[in-house]
Amino acid sequence: MSSRLVNWFKFSSPSTFYPLAGKIGFWSMVVTVVLLAVGLYMSFFVAPTDYKQGEGYRIIYVHVPAAWMSMFLYVLMAGWAALGLVFNTRLSAMMASALAPTGASMAFIALWTGAFWGKPMWGAWWVWDARLTSELILLFLYLGFIALQSAIDDPRRADRACAVLAIVGVVNVPIIYYSVIWWNTLHQGATIQIRGESSMDPLMLTTLLIMTLAFWAYCIAVAMARVRSIILERERETTWVGEMVKEGRA
Amino acid sequence: MKARHKRLGFLTIGIVALGLSTWLVVNALGSNLSYFFSPSEVAEGAAPSERIFRLGGLVKPDSVERGEELLVRFQVTDHAHDVTVVYSGILPDLFAEGQGVVAQGRLNEQGQFVAERVLAKHDENYMAPEVKEALARAHADGVAQEASTYAAAESSGSYSSRGGESGAYSTSGVTQ
Numbered sequence: 001m002s003s004r005l006v007n008w009f010k011f012s013s014p015s016t017f018y019p020l021a022g023k024i025g026f027w028s029m030v031v032t033v034v035l036l037a038v039g040l041y042m043s044f045f046v047a048p049t050d051y052k053q054g055e056g057y058r059i060i061y062v063h064v065p066a067a068w069m070s071m072f073l074y075v076l077m078a079g080w081a082a083l084g085l086v087f088n089t090r091l092s093a094m095m096a097s098a099l100a101p102t103g104a105s106m107a108f109i110a111l112w113t114g115a116f117w118g119k120p121m122w123g124a125w126w127v128w129d130a131r132l133t134s135e136l137i138l139l140f141l142y143l144g145f146i147a148l149q150s151a152i153d154d155p156r157r158a159d160r161a162c163a164v165l166a167i168v169g170v171v172n173v174p175i176i177y178y179s180v181i182w183w184n185t186l187h188q189g190a191t192i193q194i195r196g197e198s199s200m201d202p203l204m205l206t207t208l209l210i211m212t213l214a215f216w217a218y219c220i221a222v223a224m225a226r227v228r229s230i231i232l233e234r235e236r237e238t239t240w241v242g243e244m245v246k247e248g249r250a
Numbered sequence: 251m252k253a254r255h256k257r258l259g260f261l262t263i264g265i266v267a268l269g270l271s272t273w274l275v276v277n278a279l280g281s282n283l284s285y286f287f288s289p290s291e292v293a294e295g296a297a298p299s300e301r302i303f304r305l306g307g308l309v310k311p312d313s314v315e316r317g318e319e320l321l322v323r324f325q326v327t328d329h330a331h332d333v334t335v336v337y338s339g340i341l342p343d344l345f346a347e348g349q350g351v352v353a354q355g356r357l358n359e360q361g362q363f364v365a366e367r368v369l370a371k372h373d374e375n376y377m378a379p380e381v382k383e384a385l386a387r388a389h390a391d392g393v394a395q396e397a398s399t400y401a402a403a404e405s406s407g408s409y410s411s412r413g414g415e416s417g418a419y420s421t422s423g424v425t426q
Contacts, residue, residue, distance in 0.1 A: 048378030052344065057376060086258045122352075122369045123342030129285035167265065171272040182276070184284040184306060186352055191374040199375040 012089045014231045015240040021231075025224030028217045035214035042207040050204075059117045061207060064192075065215040067110035070138060071173050073103035073219060077145070078170045081163035093159035094234065096166060097149055098227035102219050104142035111135060122186060130179035131187035134172060141169040155234060286352050293331040297357070305333060305363050306352040306371065314347055326351060326363070337365040344370035 011017050043061035050057040077099040084092030114132065115125045126132065145162050152158035180189045192198045198205055235241050286306030287297040297303050305326055313325035313332075320339055324347075325332045335353050345351060350371035355364045377385075 048380075050376050051379045051382035052372060053376075060376070082261060086254055086261060088254070121342070121344055121372055123367075124369050127285065127369070130283050167261070168268060170265075171268055175272075175276065179283075182283075183281070184286050184288070186285050186306075186369060186371055188372055188374040191376060201377045201381065203378075204376050 012087075012091050014091050014094070014235050015238070017091055018228060018231050021224040021228050025221050025228070028221035028224065032214055032217040032221055035210055035217055039207065039210040039214045042210060047204050047207045048201055053121055056117070056120050059113050061211045063110060063113040063117060064208060065212040066106045066113065067135065068212060069215050069219055070103055070107035070110050070135070070142075071176055073099050073106060074138060074141070074166075074173055075170060077103060078166040081159075081166040084159055085163040085167075090234070091231075093156075093163065094227055094230045095223075096159075096162065098223045098230055100142055100145045100149070101226065102222050104139060104146065106215075106219070107135060107139040107142055111139060124186075127186050129185040129187055130183045131176065131185045134176040134179050137172055138169075138176060141165070141172060145169075288328045289326055289331040289333045290328055292333050292357070292363075299357055302354060302356050302366075304352055304354045305335065305365075306350070307333070309345070309347050309349055309351050311347045326353065333363050334361075335363045335365050335368075337368050339366075339368070341368055342370040344372055 011020060039061065043058055047058070047061075049055055077096045080092045080096040080099065083089065084096060111132075114135075118127070119125050145165055148165055149158050149162050152161060179185060180187055191200050192205070192208075200208070232241060286304035289305065289307050291297055292305060297305070307326040307328045310325040310327040310332060315323045317323065321336070322338070322341065323334065323336050325334050327333075335355075337353065337355075345368065350373065352369045352371050353363060353365035354367040354369075358364050
């Protein structure tokens with residue numbers, strides 16, 4: 001029991017996590033490149049044309065993975081922030097800060113590609129329905145988190161303030177997910193069902209899943225690169241960073 | 251009780267309170283957050299008669315009449331009630347009979363809905379055109395053999411028609 005605890009907490013120290021994050025980041029980037037190449041090729045050339053929307057539906061292969069990641073990363077960010085608040089661990093708050101810009105970019109991509117999709121299919125770039133509006137609020141929550149972080153000079157105080165903001169914002173995530181069920185929206189319902197059958201061509205579904213995994217790998221790679229810079233910046237006074245810089249490993 | 255347990259307790263209470271209040275707010279807002287009214291709601295008088303609102307449903311088959319220039323008249327249905335929509339303008343590409351549509355405008359004295367803007371609503375089903383044709387054929391065969399429509403459609407492919415499940419209306423891939 002005690003040995004398990006020691007192992008678990010070992011990586012909550014920035015000095016041990018720093019090299020691990022480097023390895024995870026590197027391999028995630030390799031996976032990203034491979035999956036994106038395969039996924040994009042399938043998106044454009046292999047997946048069949050849709051019976052109703054023609055070729056225009058292909059934007060789904062960027063739109064849906066980005067939208068999923070924007071929601072998932074928010075929950076993850078709030079989870080790290082809550083851990084940091086409860087256990088007072090430095091690394092948890094750094095992880096939360098590292099995820100915020102990636103999450104914001106995913107929310108932005110989801111909204112942007114959604115507008116490009118909405119114009120030819122619905123006839124409007126933007127409508128104020130529940131799904132679109134709640135996703136826009138998610139983007140603002142991310143931006144608020146980033147702004148609050150940089151508005152407070154003391155990083156530890158900034159972490160605590162941001163953690164509260166992130167946790168409060170979590171209520172928005174189920175609202176985004178269930179908005180198409182709870183209310184009449186212009187946005188269509190969920191195609192991929194966790195339970196039950198998905199109403200999508202199997203080849204389209206495979207392509208979508210590959211693209212989703214590519215987005216996952218990308219988000220991990222970018223978050224790891226960012227958390228490494230945050231660690232270096234915040235731990236710059238420590239001896240381990242000093243030694244690493246002296247040896248030229250940073 | 252350690253400080254971190256105290257913080258965890260506060261956090262848990264906070265999240266529960268927050269979740270509860272959000273649930274209450276969402277419940278209280280109810281259908282006010284809906285993007286459109288269905289023809290049945292219009293028939294019940296639930297839709298505002300004074301101001302602009304949105305009407306959503308399916309374009310009733312064989313109801314589209316084109317007038318002079320860009321004038322178009324069609325009926326929006328939810329299979330229970332129909333509302334006649336009058337619109338002058340360019341329709342989105344996906345606009346077709348049997349398809350989902352959301353129109354923005356107001357009711358006139360004759361109970362017709364004068365639309366200023368018409369948007370197409372598509373469903374959550376994605377499939378290749380060949381599969382769609384196969385489904386339609388299977389459906390026709392099923393009707394010819396007086397077999398159950400659903401059994402025929404389901405045995406011919408991996409798609410299920412989930413019509414009616416995803417909101418006020420849904421266009422199923424089988425029944426068109």
